Amino acid sequence: MAVFATVVEQGSMIAASRQLGMTPSAVSQHISKLEAEHGVSLLHRTTRSLTLTEAGSLFYQGCADMLAAAQLAEQRLSELRDAPVGELRLAAPTGFAGPMLSEALAPLLAAHPRLSLKLFFHDDDDRSGTASYRSGLARGRLERLQPGGTPSGGLG
Template structure:
C-alpha cells in the first residue's frame, strides 16, 4: 500500500462522513472531480463497486460498507496519533527521564520536581543518578543536570545555577576535635574527600584579597558524595559539600559550617538536553520548575 492509496482511502471515508462528494471536496480543499477520481481508482484497484451513485444520494454497497469501516478505523488511529503528539507538545505527559549527579539524590531534585508530578497525573518520572558522564541518547534521557565545566558536544546546555560550597563538620566531631580557626589548621583535621569530583580535595579559600590553596589528604575517600556526607554526619571528619545539598542539615544543627568567613569557588550547574528544538511539554515544564527551584543559587 502506497501513500496515494492511503490518501484515496481518506478521501473515501470523508465522502461517507460528509454525505456527498461536493461536501467532501470542500472540506478537503480539492475539486469534486478530484474526489471522483480517488473513488474511481479505489474501485478499479480492488475490482468492486463501493458506492451506488444517483443524482440524489450516494449509497454504500456491502463491499463499500466493509471498506469504510477499515478506512474509518485508519483515520481514527491517525487522529489519535495526532492527538497524542499534541498532548506531548502541549501538556506534561508520558515518562520524563532525568539524569543527575548523585548528590541530588539527597532530596534537592525530588523537592523541585514533586509539585510538577502532583499537578500532572499523566506524567511519570525515571531518574538516573550518575557522577560519571553518561550517553544521554543511549539511555533515552530527556534532560540531564551536569556540574562543572562542560565538554564541547552536540548537546544543548542552559545554565541553571552556581552553587556555593561549604566546609562542614558535625557537632560531634567539633566537640571532640575543635573547630579550625584558620585555613592552615584544616591540615590538622581528618578530611572526607570525594574522589569523583575533581578539585574537592584541593581547597582554594578566599577572604578579601587573601587566597589560600591547600591540598587535603583524605582519611576517607569516596566516589559518591552522599556516602562522604554520611561519614561527616557520623563525626568522622570535615568535608567540602554543596551548600544547597546540606542546607537542611545545617539548619537542623546536624552539620555546622567551618571557616564560613572564607569563600570557596562556586560550582556551575547546567541543564542539558540532546535536542535543539521541538522539546515535548514534559521537558519544557521540568526545565521551568528546576530553574525556579534551583536557578540562581548563590547562598553564602
C-alpha cells in the same frame, strides 16, 4: 482511504471536497480510482444521493478504523511533544532541602508522570558539584547557572 471515508461521513462528494480542500472532480476521480483498483463498486451514485454498497460498507469500516488509529497515533505524538519528559536536574542551597521544596515540586511531578527529578543540594559557597547543571535555586529565585556554577541572571 481518507477521501473515501470523508465522502461517506459527509454524505456527498461536494461536502467532502470542501472539507478536504479538493475539487469535487478530484474527489470523484479518487473514488473511481479506488473502485477500479479493487474491482468493486463502493458507492451507489444518483444525482440526489450516495449510498454504500455492501463492499463499500465493509471498506468504510476498515477505513474508519485505520483513520481512528492514525488520529490516536498523532495525538500521542502531540502529547509527547508538548509534555515535559525526561530528567530535570535541580541544584539548590542546602536550606531548600526538606518539605518546602518537596511540596512545591509535587504538583509538577504529579502532572507530568514521565518527568523525573534529580535534586542536588549545596552550600552557597560551594557549587563545584553542580557546575554542569543548567539551573538552580539561589536566594529564593530561579537562576541560570554558567559553567563553574556562577549565576548568569534570573529566570523568574
